[in-house]
Amino acid sequence: MSEHSVAVVRLESASSAEREEILVGVQDLLLARGVIVPNDRRDALWQPSEWKPGRGARLRRVS
Numbered sequence: 001m002s003e004h005s006v007a008v009v010r011l012e013s014a015s016s017a018e019r020e021e022i023l024v025g026v027q028d029l030l031l032a033r034g035v036i037v038p039n040d041r042r043d044a045l046w047q048p049s050e051w052k053p054g055r056g057a058r059l060r061r062v063s
Contacts, residue, residue: 011019030036034056039049 011022014022027036030051031054034054036051036057037054039047039052041047041052042050
């Protein structure tokens, strides 16, 4: 998604159905934790993503 992203899972060996199952599971987890929320200002040019950062996306320092 950006130059600062890191891939943590490789899905090339998974079947199409397995990839879809993983995708739905990850989306559900990120939504439940508030990391992503639906993008209510979606725009094909400036904000093409279905999702936008939620409150849970803020970086927190762990002590």
